[in-house]
Amino acid sequence: MDLKFFSKPPLADFVREGLRPDAGLIFRQLFDTSGSSTYTYLLGDPVSKEAVLIDPLKEMVDRDLAVVNDLGLKLKYAINTHCHADHITGSGDLKAKVTGLQSVIAESSGARADVHIKHGDVISFGADSNVINLEVRATPGHTDGCVSYVCDNMVFTGDALLIRGCGRTDFQGGSSEKLYDSVRTQLFELPDETLVYPAHDYKGRMVSTIGEEKELNPRLGLKKTKEEFVEIMSNLNLAYPKKIDESLPANLKCGIDD
Numbered sequence: 001m002d003l004k005f006f007s008k009p010p011l012a013d014f015v016r017e018g019l020r021p022d023a024g025l026i027f028r029q030l031f032d033t034s035g036s037s038t039y040t041y042l043l044g045d046p047v048s049k050e051a052v053l054i055d056p057l058k059e060m061v062d063r064d065l066a067v068v069n070d071l072g073l074k075l076k077y078a079i080n081t082h083c084h085a086d087h088i089t090g091s092g093d094l095k096a097k098v099t100g101l102q103s104v105i106a107e108s109s110g111a112r113a114d115v116h117i118k119h120g121d122v123i124s125f126g127a128d129s130n131v132i133n134l135e136v137r138a139t140p141g142h143t144d145g146c147v148s149y150v151c152d153n154m155v156f157t158g159d160a161l162l163i164r165g166c167g168r169t170d171f172q173g174g175s176s177e178k179l180y181d182s183v184r185t186q187l188f189e190l191p192d193e194t195l196v197y198p199a200h201d202y203k204g205r206m207v208s209t210i211g212e213e214k215e216l217n218p219r220l221g222l223k224k225t226k227e228e229f230v231e232i233m234s235n236l237n238l239a240y241p242k243k244i245d246e247s248l249p250a251n252l253k254c255g256i257d258d
């Protein structure tokens with residue numbers, strides 16, 4: 001086995017040790033089987049029980065809240081990596097169901113939210129003795145308002161970097177040149193062991209590492225020049241997401257029905 005690609009399993013029975021040896025981090029990766037192949041991530045502090053969801057879906061809010069309730073967690077934020085084109089965010093429904101919950105998205109997305117974040121900001125939750133930080137890194141290119149969130153040895157990349165792929169760049173102000181620069185300067189600069197958790201996978205894969213993607217990503221791994229990447233992206237010929245016409249307007253309003 002090539003040890004270069006071996007990383008310590010991030011989860012011990014889904015409770016990761018290491019962030020704080022005495023406390024850890026509650027972590028769940030939840031998958032939408034209804035069509036969008038979206039991953040929603042639940043991160044929680046076992047001490048204070050404060051928790052956040054990254055990229056919740058409207059259709060899956062009840063599933064997410066069941067997990068949150070089972071674990072005795074209190075949701076503080078519904079955090080979005082970008083204004084999604086293929087599904088409606090669960091942020092609006094979560095706000096309606098969870099008192100005090102705040103929605104989060106990048107200011108540059110142009111979408112409505114309670115909290116607008118930008119590159120360099122830090123989103124914090126958890127107890128004073130176990131503060132869990134998400135560092136915001138702007139990773140535009142799939143959309144202009146895409147951000148990734150770094151939490152200790154994990155990065156939540158949204159649609160900027162997918163496992164052995166990346167987000168498309170043919171709508172929502174997408175730019176292949178920008179995406180290449182974002183991945184190279186903001187994501188590939190992270191340690192190779194950093195675990196990559198994307199917003200989607202269409203082939204059943206769940207996690208990768210920065211080291212793997214640098215070596216093996218067929219679109220923008222280190223062997224690819226920007227020119228080669230732009231050429232690849234201009235020939236993807238993907239069909240538009242089926243729900244784009246309902247998703248974009250709804251997500252610009254944070255998924256809240258007027």
Ligand SMILES: N[C@@H](CCC(=O)N[C@@H](CSS)C(=O)NCC(=O)O)C(=O)O
Pocket residue numbers: 035036084085086159165166167168169200238239240241242243
């Ligand atoms: N078939 C799906 C949409 C698939 C798609 O376009 N996915 C996006 C991410 S959601 S905006 C993407 O960037 N894909 C990149 C790729 O290489 O697949 C649907 O109809 O919803």
Ligand SMILES: [Fe+2]
Pocket residue numbers: 082083084085086142159167
């Ligand atoms: Fe997207």
